[in-house]
Amino acid sequence: MTDSGIALIPRPTVAGDETAALRRFHRDVTWSGAIEEGGMGPGTPAQKADGKAVHHWIQDGRWVVGEFEQDQYLEDGTFVLKWQLHWVCGWDPANAEYRATVADCYGHTEVMRGRIEGDRMIFESMGELPPHLKMTWDASSPDSIIWRNEMTFDGVEWQLIEEYRMVPTG
Numbered sequence: 116m117t118d119s120g121i122a123l124i125p126r127p128t129v130a131g132d133e134t135a136a137l138r139r140f141h142r143d144v145t146w147s148g149a150i151e152e153g154g155m156g157p158g159t160p161a162q163k164a165d166g167k168a169v170h171h172w173i174q175d176g177r178w179v180v181g182e183f184e185q186d187q188y189l190e191d192g193t194f195v196l197k198w199q200l201h202w203v204c205g206w207d208p209a210n211a212e213y214r215a216t217v218a219d220c221y222g223h224t225e226v227m228r229g230r231i232e233g234d235r236m237i238f239e240s241m242g243e244l245p246p247h248l249k250m251t252w253d254a255s256s257p258d259s260i261i262w263r264n265e266m267t268f269d270g271v272e273w274q275l276i277e278e279y280r281m282v283p284t285g
Contacts, residue, residue, distance in 0.1 A: 134177060142281075233255075237252075
């Protein structure tokens with residue numbers, strides 16, 4: 116039998132400890148809370164929000180996919196919009212860091228880099244153009260995750276967009 120070169124073909128990565136560490140932050144959840152005044156851009160009003168996230172694992176557990184959505188209302192209860200986000204997250208062995216891609220209903224896409232520090236998972240924008248986003252999941256409580264979304268235009272001063280206590284649904 117002749118060598119077909121099969122040994123030279125790169126093999127898929129195997130989900131390891133880094134990927135397993137993501138599971139505690141990617142649970143199916145619901146939340147209710149508020150979006151800060153100016154959080155959706157200069158001059159935008161404060162809003163109320165009710166949301167949910169559903170996750171599933173793909174490619175033999177290498178990547179987690181999250182479908183996020185939330186209904187947003189003015190303080191008086193007037194419906195404003197349904198926000199939606201598609202999230203793909205996992206360990207990137209070539210760069211030795213967590214990476215995530217996002218695509219939302221505004222047509223916004225980007226790649227983010229992340230890290231886990233104890234009970235917190237933090238992802239930040241990688242792009243050159245502002246604003247840059249920082250999302251933090253705090254899983255220090257067994258019965259909820261505190262999720263915080265911030266933005267910066269100068270890379271120094273972070274402004275809170277929204278923060279929610281996310282409650283697992285299952």
